[in-house]
Every structure is written in structure tokens, then in C-alpha cells.
Amino acid sequence: MVRIKERYLLVNILYPGELGTKPGVPDLVVLNQPTTDALTPQALLRGIRAEVANMFGDYGAGAMEGGSLVVKYLSPATSTFILRINRAYYRLVWAALTFMNCVPVRNGKPCTFRVVHVSGTIRKAEEEAVRRARDLCFAVRDGHSEKVEDPLGNLFGTSTKRPTRDVTMRDVSADEGEYSDADMGDAGDG
Incomplete structure (x- = not known):
């Protein structure tokens, strides 16, 4: 008996186009706002299948047939969903x-779909979804409530201010006991 190999994609829906448009609302909240209730698993699947067919033609359309793409979890409140896909086609x-x-519904708002986790089991994908939701709540509560210059950088873990580190480099020559090109078979000669 052969086990069917699948991947679970944890995806967040972000709204970066609306940053800075709502005074008094933290940018982190605007970026992670709830998605419309009109977004159903069926509408989401139709949108994804259409985009795969648009990008990859008949090959992509054929890969999505036969139940290989399923929405296992959809939460409009947290703008998060989990997809199950055959391992060969998750990319x-x-x-x-x-x-x-944009959100794949009629008059859908402009948004960005961000794959935040790929897992082999739904359990790990669910645990990551819960962890991220909890971290987002703590971040909003603990001081990210002000307007920031780079909310996407703060959210994705990048910062314009990087700490400098001292690095010591050492040149090791062949006569100090290291391997030379002759020892390695001199791969440069072909």
C-alpha cells in the first residue's frame, strides 16, 4: 500500500494597500484586517485554480483536477487559510x-497572499496558525499600536537597522596542513 504524500500550505491574506488610511488604527491591525465573509472555500478554490491555469496552462489545470486541492481551514476573522495539495504540485x-x-470574490479588495508555512501534516500547520495568531495579538497589545515607518519589515522580521558584527577572517594556505587542488583532484581541468 502506498501512502499519498501531501503538503499543507498556511496562507495569510494581507492588505498592504490600506496602510496609513485609517487614523487611530495601528498599521499592524490594518495589514491583518478580517476578510469579507463572502469568501468561501469554493470561491477561494475557483480563484486559485483559475490563477494556476492562467500561469501554467493545461499542465496546471490538469494538476488541480481530481481533488488534489482542498481548503482544510478558512478563517475570515484572521484572514488565514490552510490548503491541502499533492506534494508534487504545491509549488x-x-x-x-x-x-x-485580490480576494477572489465579486469586487474583491486588493490584497497579498503570503504563504507563511509549508508542512507535511495538518497538525503542524494548525499549530503554526495558532502560534502566529497569538503572536499577532501580543504584538498589537504590547506596543506595536503606533504608526511605524516600515510595518511590513517589522511583520516579516526584517529591519533597516542591522547590528554590525565583527568578523575575523583567516587565510589558510596549503602548507599549513589544508587540502590543495592536487589533493582534491583538481576539478578545474575538466
Whole structure:
């Protein structure tokens, strides 16, 4: 008996186009606002399948047939969903999500789909979803309530201010006991 190999993609829906438009509301909250209740698992699947077919043609459309793409969890309140996809095709879905730029409903708002975790089991994907939701609540409560210059950088873990580190480099020559090109078979000669 052969085990079916699948991947679970944890995806967040972000709204970066609305940053700075709501005074008094923290940017982190605006970026992670709830998604419309009109977004159903069926509408989401239709949008993803259409984008995969648009990007990868008949190959992509065929890869999405036969129940290989399923929405296992959808939360409009947290703008989070979990997709189950055949392991061979999860990169196609990931690429399609990257290029989707609006919620796949009528008059959908501009948004960004961000794949935040890829897992082999739904349990690990659910644990990551809970951890991220908890971290977001703590971040909003503990001081990210003000307007910031780079909310995307703060959210994604990048910062313009990087600490400098001292690095010591040492040049080791062949006569100090290290391998030389002759010892390695001199791969440069072909």
C-alpha cells in the first residue's frame, strides 16, 4: 500500500494597500484586517485554480483536477487559510498565490497572499496558525499600536537597522596542513 504524500500550505491574506488610511488604527491591525465573509472555500478554490491555469496552462489545470486541492481551514476573522495539495504540485499553487492580487470574490479588495508555512501534516500547520495568531495579538497589545515607518519589515522580521558584527577572517594556505587542488583532484581541468 502506498501512502499519498501531501503538503499543507498556511496562507495569510494581507492588505498592504490600506496602510496609513485609517487614523487611530495601528498599521499592524490594518495589514491583518478580517476578510469579507463572502469568501468561501469554493470561491477561494475557483480563484486559485483559475490563477494556476492562467500561469501554467493545461499542465496546471490538469494538476488541480481530481481533488488534489482542498481548503482544510478558512478563517475570515484572521484572514488565514490552510490548503491541502499533492506534494508534487504545491509549488504551482504557491506561485499562483504569490501572483494573486485580490480576494477572489465579486469586487474583491486588493490584497497579498503570503504563504507563511509549508508542512507535511495538518497538525503542524494548525499549530503554526495558532502560534502566529497569538503572536499577532501580543504584538498589537504590547506596543506595536503606533504608526511605524516600515510595518511590513517589522511583520516579516526584517529591519533597516542591522547590528554590525565583527568578523575575523583567516587565510589558510596549503602548507599549513589544508587540502590543495592536487589533493582534491583538481576539478578545474575538466
